[in-house]
Amino acid sequence: MKKIFVLDTNVLLHDPQAIFAFEDNEVIIPAVVLEEIDSKKRLADELGRNARHVSRLLDNMREGGHLHEGIGLESGGVLKVELNHRSFVRVQEMFGEMTNDNRILAVALNYHLEEQDKGTERPVIIVSKDVLVRIKADVLGIEAQDYLSDQVVAPSEVYAGYLTLKVHPSVIDEFYTYRFLSIKSLQLGTRLHPNEFVILRDEMGTSKSALLKVSQDAARLEPLYLSNDPVWGITARNAQQRMALELLLNDDVPLVTLTGKAGTGKTLLALAAGLMKVEDEHKYKKLLIARPVVPMGKDIGYLPGEKEEKLRPWMQPIYDNLEFLFDTKKSGDIDKILMGLGSIQVEALTYIRGRSIPGQFIIVDEAQNLTRHEVKTIVSRVGEGSKIVLMGDPEQIDHPYLDSISNGLTHAVERFKQEGVSGHMTLEKGERSKLAQLAADLL
Secondary structure (H helix, E strand, O other), rough: OEEEEEEEEHHHOHEEEEEEEEOOOEEEEHHHHHHHHHHHOOOOOOOHHHHHHHHHHHHHHHHOOOOOOOEEEEOOOOEEEEEOOOOOOHHHHHOOOOOHHHHHHHHHHHHHHHHHHOOOEEEEEOOOOOOOHHHHHHHHOOEOOOOOOOOOOOHHHOOOOEEEEEEEEHHHHHHHHHHHEEEEHHHHOOOOOOOEEEEEEOOOOOOOEEEEOOOOOOOEEOOOOOOOOOOOEEEEOOHHHHHHHHHHOOOOOOOEEEEOOOOOOHHHHHHHHHHHHHHHHHOOOOOEEEEOOOOOOOOOOOOOOOOHHHHHHHHHHHHHHHHHHHOOOOOHHHHHHHHOOOEEEEEHHHHOOOOOOOOOEEEEHHHHHHOOHHHHHHHOOOOOOOOEEEEOOOOOOOOOOOOOOOOOHHHHHHHOOOOEEEEEEEOOOOOHHHHHHHHHHOO
């Protein structure tokens, strides 16, 4: 049975292509949604860009007929702009004030009641990224859903960057003898991705094991090239950290993504690797460390002081890690060191848009707060001879309409996992302190 989907404003501002994501069903855009989109179109950030995109899409679709009468979509569905759908009285009785959210709910409720009167009872579903709108819809007896078309994978299937396989001990012996294993000959029954790591364990229960990496063409399992020597004084404390350093120090992997809870060492490992590549090996001209001023693109003009003073509160976690790596003793020493080196730049992502960044080691922290388009904007800025590291905790998101699956970092992980130019690692064990690990797990 075909359905009627009533879209909230936040769905279109989150994904302008949402109009086309509902197959052969009827898509309703309440008139108040157009007003809200109009109020956002002059913004210079991601919301403004998406508002303008939606406006252009709807304007182009007018060529196919009148929006208030309904326009056929290629999917077989119908798009309709609802001008003034009956009465607001029923919703006002429950929620009082005539807010924009309540107007959208009124449209959905009146469609629902109409379908009941007709006897067809086509399901009417309101689609919103706003939890409270979905709760209100439930109170009114209307089905409500989150917008999930932008989720690239189910939560249980998020790519970890490594897996553990139990094999016959002869397979492990073969690896240590020949220093490689053919993936095809192993007949694993599971697909391995380029630069993915594999931990082989003895299925007989002995302590025999091996740590390997999938080749960039995904044809072989190879040994790790790096020993566990310190990197700028930092030594990997667990297998995942060692795998992460393998990716961070591999010049043939220009895109690295790191995810994990607070305290797992993402920022410290990335900074240590970047300093080694820039200061010791001179592989890159500059180390650029960036962090979003959430949300990305938001002006920081309301904060007092010059640009550097405004950014300092947002960038303090980066400076804390740099102070640890440089082993500074006094407050302010790190600023003198960075000024003297000149090859390390701490910047807000606000100022990256529009730039081309060649020959640099780029670290983007807190990337889970970026949308898919923002991540695309950043990665597409990477010039020839540069390496970019995207890292963050998908479970700690400050963006109002993103979650652990729909954010730009997770999107990049899933889209690039089959590409030989990228590698990913999920860090699981906290190394900051026992208390920090317990807090991450329990709170």
